[in-house]
Amino acid sequence: MKALRNYIDKIKPHFEKGGKYEKLQSTFEAFETLLFVPNTTNKNGVHVRDAMDMKRTMATVVIALIPALLFGIWNAGYQHFLATGQQPDFWPMVGHGFLKVFPILVVSYVTGLTIEFIFAQIRGHEVNEGFLVTGMLIPLVLPVDIPLWMVFVATAFAVIIGKEVFGGTGMNIWNPALLARAFLFFAYPAYMSGDTIWISGLSQGEGIVDGFSGATALGAAVTTGDIDKYSFIDSFLGFIPGSIGETSTLAILIGAAILIYTGVGSWRIMLSVFVGGFLMALGFNAIGSTPLMQIPAWHHLVLGGFAFGAVFMATDPVSATRTNKGKYIYGFLIGVLSIMIRVFNPAYPEGVMLAILLMNTFAPLIDHFIVESNIRRRLKRASITA
Amino acid sequence: MSEVIKIKKGLDIPLKGKSDKVFGQAQLPDLFAIKPTDFHGVVPKMVVKEGEKVKAGSVLFFDKNQPDVKFVSPVSGQLKSVIRGERRKILEVVIQSDGTNDTIDFGAEDLSTLSRDAVVAKLQEAGAWPYLLRRPYNILAKKDDAPKAIFISAFDSAPLAPDYDFIMTGKEKEFQAGIDVLKTLCDNIHIGINAQAASKLFVNTKGVKIHRFNGPHPAGNVGVQIHHVMPINKGEVVWTIQPQEVATIGKLFTTGKHDFSRTIVVAGSEIKKPAYYKTILGACVKPYLNDNLNTEEHVRIISGNVLTGTQINDDGFLGFYHSQITAIPEGDEFEFMGWAKPGFGKFSISRSYFSWLAPNKEYRLNANMMGGVRPFVVSGVYEKVLPMDILPEQLFKSILVEDIDKMEQLGIYELAEEDVALCEFVCPSKMNLQKILRKGIDLMIKELG
Incomplete structure (x- = not known):
């Protein structure tokens, strides 16, 4: 590693101010700090630091996403062959899924990171690590048959409008990955909903088995009122059509366990989203006047993007509430709204996305009330002791 | 017995190099310094010139904003130099000791007949006033303050901090005298003690309220103790002072002499033999580090603890409020893919490094920043x-x-x-x-x- 370090030290001057490649300084720095933790030491304030930094935080989230990604790759192949009536072995399924999913991943990362590097250079700060996670989240919430140019447009929109216009990582109001999905959903609805997009090959009209419908479980429930197309256990394990990373609640729960155990993701938010969603669905069960209301409460939690949203999207610390008490309220309302949108507005069966974006908007308001209550409590204390 | 106040939040950073309760032997240094930068908001105005002779207790400089607040020499000798930084800001006032410790006699007092004004005047004259700090703001106390209480934390919970029970052994009378003096300033004196230690000296002190605290750092921080006993609201003032300084004040009033001796702890992973030393306020730290450092790497010397201390050179000086010298590795080197390693030797409150597998391990942490500065992203930490x-x-x-x-x-x-x-x-x-x-x-x- 000494040789690599020496080489970096040798080429470093070219990237500094006045050097040949000074326009690439941020880019250089990003790669340098990726390879080597910098030698900067604490100058004022504490002399020792916790080893946790932003790179480690984001890397942990990426690791937590890997089970969902791997399952998504396999499931893309599995659903494809199921639809075309073939029954190949494990590896061909993975191979097919990989060829479908990997390009989306590459487009998302390359687009987003390029924009991040350009903005870092213009603004003169270090490249923020936030996109490491966003770049992974975007592919996982898209349908597998999405055209790559759309991935490009959506990612660019998310990074520029969703993040950089506010000042970059840490400053954004909405979760950039969900913004990318919402953008596609409203800009190109034909590609983001319907029965054919969730399984690779269907939209090109490849040979489909007779009577096969590629609708997601939610889509099927909306149109036919039939929830029994996929069993609870299939939905939990993820053998259903849907966005790449959202189908397997099990894989998502493995990710949730990693996030909670390492302390990176907020268990308060995850828990309260599930509680909110469950209670709301229970309430609808009691009314039960439409087929969607009759979906059992526990079944709701494994359908669509609910689990994925609860674990990976709602917990984005930047766009969520920042106070601990606020997190319970925020999560609970996301759960409630997700199910409510899902049940009342069949045009948007994917209520989670809209619920989270809506609550992102209200997160500062929730925090405001928590802060105000803290202030009031502190003032009251004054009048008692005085 | 008073009720135990449980502190649940906090963190004891498990650092290597804690000192046992033993004394090390070292010669007193020749050089001592008072650092005006230790006193926040004080604008120093020099009284003595370089080369002038001083006694222990002679005024070196005073505060332009509060001219009554004087800062005095801890030893006798001559003023060696005034070290200045940017814009001629005074950083260190260095005194060459003559070894005789010739001390000014400010006159002993009868503790039972003291008035507040007399105490204030004497503390200021003898240079003992800066021991008193005020909250809010943690700056020097003002003589016109009407503090609602004086708080003393009788234990330091910071990493590798000295054990006050040990340091204060044998100073019972002086401490009690100091408390009696402080009572003329404010009748409401509180001492926070560690619920898990005996703290005999403090428990036996008369005329004070004792509060017992249990929990990780910052349970020993006087600010945390105040918050749990009687929080400071707008317009209120609380004074704070450390135990060794209370004893110094006690001695000043009973003997008339300002005794600057201090017991400090020298600790940290880079110290060969961590131990306690008897020294004098403002001492040059060199004698305590000679032949006592593991010197293969760059070492960072800190006056105070690793959380709040000041970085000094190996011939730097002990800070005014410090009773601890810590030495840790500087860590000014690049680490290949450091953020991606499993990190068995890295300490983190999160469990993202695998060091959580060894919960009782002691760490040799260095001064590396462990990452780059970013905006607020993660919440709830x-x-x-x-x-x-x-x-x-x-x-x-x-x-x-x-x-x-x-x-x-x-x-x-x-x-x-x-x-x-x-x-x-x-x-x-x-x-x-x-x-x-x-x-x-x-x-x-x-x-x-």
């Missing part, structure tokens, strides 16, 4: 280590946007840098939160006085 009913992140943000009303409402009066030092330690965005807090405090002083 500071709350884990700040045992106060305060929303830290929101307070820091209000300071950054200079919103005085919000700073006041969110509790800036109750905090000193040491109270948020752990927040800074755990901050994944590597922000300098102590500096931010001090910026807020300075702004409050400037705007509200």
